[in-house]
Amino acid sequence: MTHDQDVLDDYRRQEQAARLGWTAAxxxxxxxxxxxxxxxxxxxxxxxxxxxxxxxxxxxxxVQVLEAAGFLTTGGGPVTLTADGRxxxxxxxxxxxxxxAEEAKELPPLYGGQEAARRYQVWQANMARGExxxxxxxxxxxxxxxxxxxAEQVLLEQRAAERAGRRFASAAAAWDAINGPAxxxxxxxxxxxxxxxxxxxxxxxxxxxxxxxVAPVAPLRRLLPTRPARRPLxxxxxxxxxxxxxxxxxxxxxxxxxxxxxxPPRLATR
Numbered sequence: 236m237t238h239d240q241d242v243l244d245d246y247r248r249q250e251q252a253a254r255l256g257w258t259a260a261x262x263x264x265x266x267x268x269x270x271x272x273x274x275x276x277x278x279x280x281x282x283x284x285x286x287x288x289x290x291x292x293x294x295x296x297x298v299q300v301l302e303a304a305g306f307l308t309t310g311g312g313p314v315t316l317t318a319d320g321r322x323x324x325x326x327x328x329x330x331x332x333x334x335x336a337e338e339a340k341e342l343p344p345l346y347g348g349q350e351a352a353r354r355y356q357v358w359q360a361n362m363a364r365g366e367x368x369x370x371x372x373x374x375x376x377x378x379x380x381x382x383x384x385x386a387e388q389v390l391l392e393q394r395a396a397e398r399a400g401r402r403f404a405s406a407a408a409a410w411d412a413i414n415g416p417a418x419x420x421x422x423x424x425x426x427x428x429x430x431x432x433x434x435x436x437x438x439x440x441x442x443x444x445x446x447x448x449v450a451p452v453a454p455l456r457r458l459l460p461t462r463p464a465r466r467p468l469x470x471x472x473x474x475x476x477x478x479x480x481x482x483x484x485x486x487x488x489x490x491x492x493x494x495x496x497x498x499p500p501r502l503a504t505r
Contacts, residue, residue, distance in 0.1 A: 245329075247326075248325070248326040248329050249330050250346050251345055251346045252327050252329070254343060254346045255323055255332070255342070255343070255345070256335050256339055256343060257327065257335060257342070258335045258336070258338050259334045260297060261297060261300075261301060261338065261342075262334065264298060264301060264307075265316065265324050268307055269320075269321070271313055273298075273313065273314040274290070274312060275298075275312060275313075276311075278292075279292060279295045280292065280293040280295055280298045280309075280314065281293060300338070300340070301320070304319075304344050304345075304350065305344050305345065305353075317349070317350075318348070318349055319345040319350050
């Protein structure tokens with residue numbers, strides 16, 4: 236059991252050291268803070284115990300990057316290590332890791348450390364807050380869409396009802412016009428009875444209306460035009476004195492349209 240735990244611890248330290256991304260200067264600054272030789276004043280950070288007086292200055296940016304990653308704690312006076320910084324220094328010294336060539340502007344937190352867990356919790360909280368905001372916006376959009384849909388349905392129903400009402404009114408008006416009661420007939424009597432031939436005196440009421448005077452109708456022969464009398468044809472005197480005679484062009488009893496004595500018929504000549 237102890238051997239297995241040691242193997243797991245070694246593997247964990249290797250992973251932590253490989254993911255630090257430190258340069259040699261980062262490791263030196265953390266070592267100074269672990270030894271209590273890294274201090275802070277109004278001018279910046281410095282290493283004490285090297286020279287008389289204030290001591291050698293240490294890069295402000297380097298210390299701030301280590302503090303942002305959760306390895307150091309500053310606040311005026313001595314700079315101290317955090318739990319992650321102590322564990323990171325142990326992993327760095329226990330594993331032979333090649334340092335980074337250049338100092339990064341941002342370092343990752345210790346793998347499996349407290350800063351990593353804190354950032355993960357912050358990330359979860361941000362995700363939960365973002366999901367809640369997104370869900371709220373979605374619910375609001377759904378509510379707006381449903382309200383718009385309901386309003387549209389109400390408007391469509393109103394328009395359909397209006398169209399149905401207009402159609403019913405039009406149909407009712409047409410039905411009343413066709414099948415409704417007819418207008419009352421106003422009878423006016425002028426004392427005459429009209430027929431296809433005119434006024435009929437026989438149908439008049441002799442007690443109330445006097446019989447109209449009817450003009451006599453002329454006989455039919457008087458209406459037609461008279462035919463003129465035929466006159467005899469008068470011939471001129473010369474035609475009356477001249478006798479009408481027939482001139483024969485062939486002997487009597489001979490027909491020109493038949494053969495005579497074996498000869499073909501001859502035309503009549505004068």
